[in-house]
Amino acid sequence: MSRRVFILGSTGSIGRNTVEVIEHLRLRDGEGSWPVVGLSAGSNAELLLEQAQSLKAKAVSITIGSELNFECVYASAEELIRVHAKKGDLVVAAIVGFAGIASVLQAIECGCDIALANKETLVAAGELVMDAVQKSGVRLVPIDSEHSAVFQALSNRPNNEIAKVTLTASGGSLRNMPLEELPDATVEQVLNHPTWTMGAKVTVDSASLMNKALELIEAHWLFGVSEDRLDAIIHPQSVVHGLVEFIDGSVIAQLSPPDMKLPIQYALTYPSRVLGCCERLDWSCNPMLQFETIDYVRYPAIQLAYEVIRRGGIAGALFNAANEVVVHSFLEQTLPFGSMLPIVEEVLGTITHSDHVTFDSVVKADKEARELADELVASYNVKS
Numbered sequence: 001m002s003r004r005v006f007i008l009g010s011t012g013s014i015g016r017n018t019v020e021v022i023e024h025l026r027l028r029d030g031e032g033s034w035p036v037v038g039l040s041a042g043s044n045a046e047l048l049l050e051q052a053q054s055l056k057a058k059a060v061s062i063t064i065g066s067e068l069n070f071e072c073v074y075a076s077a078e079e080l081i082r083v084h085a086k087k088g089d090l091v092v093a094a095i096v097g098f099a100g101i102a103s104v105l106q107a108i109e110c111g112c113d114i115a116l117a118n119k120e121t122l123v124a125a126g127e128l129v130m131d132a133v134q135k136s137g138v139r140l141v142p143i144d145s146e147h148s149a150v151f152q153a154l155s156n157r158p159n160n161e162i163a164k165v166t167l168t169a170s171g172g173s174l175r176n177m178p179l180e181e182l183p184d185a186t187v188e189q190v191l192n193h194p195t196w197t198m199g200a201k202v203t204v205d206s207a208s209l210m211n212k213a214l215e216l217i218e219a220h221w222l223f224g225v226s227e228d229r230l231d232a233i234i235h236p237q238s239v240v241h242g243l244v245e246f247i248d249g250s251v252i253a254q255l256s257p258p259d260m261k262l263p264i265q266y267a268l269t270y271p272s273r274v275l276g277c278c279e280r281l282d283w284s285c286n287p288m289l290q291f292e293t294i295d296y297v298r299y300p301a302i303q304l305a306y307e308v309i310r311r312g313g314i315a316g317a318l319f320n321a322a323n324e325v326v327v328h329s330f331l332e333q334t335l336p337f338g339s340m341l342p343i344v345e346e347v348l349g350t351i352t353h354s355d356h357v358t359f360d361s362v363v364k365a366d367k368e369a370r371e372l373a374d375e376l377v378a379s380y381n382v383k384s
Contacts (some may be wrong), residue, residue: 001272002033006085006112008077008103009053009094011044013116013199014143014260018092019051034268038084040077040095040103059084086274087111090268092143093118095200097324098104098317098366105359108132114131115267117143119211119218120324124366126221127357140222141267147222148263149242149254157246158226164245165213168235169294170195172207175236179298187331191301195238195258203251204327208341209294213305214323215317217341220309227309232302234292238280257281301341303347305320313355314365315348321369322347326344327379343376 005022009015025034036055043064052060057070074080077095081103085091091107092115093100100118105125107114108131113380115273116122121129133140142148148169150243154162173192174185190207191200198206205211212232215223219230238258245251259278263303266273296303308315322344335343337352347369 001269002029002035002276004089004092005034005036005268006038006040006089006107007094008081008091008100009034009042009118010039011047012094012096013202014094014264015039015041015092017260018094018264018268019055021205021261021268021277022283023053023383024261025265025268025274028274032264037089038080038232039255040080042095044100052091057381069145078106081106081110081112085110085112090114090115090336092264092267093121094143096126096199098119098320100130101359101362104129104322105132108136108138111136113139113141113253114143115143115264117192117264119144119214120320122218122221122316123214124320125357125359127312128359128362130221130352141270142222143260143263143267144215144218145256145258145260145263147219149240150219150223150244152254152266153244153252156221160223161246162229162244163247163249164180164229164231165219165225165245166231166233166242166245167212167219168211168238168240168291169207169209171234171236171292172209173203175206175234175352180359181358182298183336185337187333190330190337200325200331201309201324204330205323208301208326208337209299210301210323210344212294212299213301213308214320216305217304217308217319227258227269230306230309232294234294236290236292239289240291245295255281288325293312302345304341304345304384308348311353313353313357313362315353316349317365318351318369319344322368322373325370325377332373335377335380343373343380346376347372 036057039057040061061074061077089112091112093104094117101121104121118122191203193203240253243253262278308319326340326343
């Protein structure tokens with residue numbers, strides 16, 4: 001088997017893993033298989049060029065600094081898709097943050113199937129994106145390990161058979177830090193994740209469990225379940241990635257080592273399964289799997305996610321934009337860890353809500369939320 005592929009966000013963590021999976025599949029299916037038509041990156045021109053040459057890509061896009069010694073270069077991922085994509089192509093959407101939405105919508109419009117790793121696409125514009133998927137008839141397969149787990153566990157069972165969808169969380173780098181020390185956690189402490197190797201933004205979100213909050217909102221759109229059928233649980237070993245409880249009481253879970261190449265390969269080869277490139281589970285190393293309920297005092301982001309789901313409309317766009325601002329500020333060391341969520345909550349509670357969801361309304365909400373969050377961060381700096 002083989003497909004034409006685009007990798008958007010190819011120089012990030014998911015993108016680099018996708019390149020490894022493509023190389024593995026080519027060894028299996030032959031050198032000419034799995035042609036990579038296009039790659040996109042934000043600013044890492046050196047790695048982008050290296051990937052393009054190695055994969056023999058036809059075209060690339062780079063957002064910042066488009067002076068690239070390559071035959072076919074575009075300034076945006078959506079332009080790359082618009083010019084080169086064909087119906088039936090597979091687009092791996094791994095651009096981090098709100099910036100990934102436009103290219104996903106463009107890919108859907110071109111009739112491409114989506115392997116989605118950008119959770120913000122559905123958090124900020126879930127109604128818009130899922131409506132476009134349904135109207136176009138394309139397939140959307142999630143790459144996030146938790147959503148891939150649920151997708152696999154569901155096996156196309158009808159929605160009315162689902163009692164509850166549960167996502168697992170490692171608890172992040174600060175899971176065992178005393179509660180009174182959390183507000184002053186340093187960037188170094190936060191980025192020291194015990195299980196996963198991820199980009200900085202996702203690692204910060206993991207420490208606050210904001211990543212799980214975003215994933216709950218994403219699961220709401222992906223699987224069509226309301227907040228009362230969504231749950232999350234701490235699972236430090238990161239072996240069980242998601243569980244589905246059905247109305248008859250049966251629970252089906254997906255287990256695998258914490259390696260993103262497995263859900264990436266599953267999304268690329270779906271609905272088939274082929275020999276994988278990941279290590280297998282060694283049960284002698286996992287004699288006991290632990291699960292803990294989430295402490296909402298330590299992780300208040302989870303309850304805020306339920307509120308966003310209940311509100312719908314532009315709430316997800318506000319939530320996501322404010323979070324992107326505060327995470328950036330924390331990484332720049334201009335905002336303490338403990339001040340991030342209060343700012344997100346204030347943005348969500350201050351900007352006038354709207355149920356009207358279009359691309360323009362989502363972009364407007366994103367802009368307003370970023371501006372207010374920037375003001376609140378600056379105000380904090382003045383106060384401190």
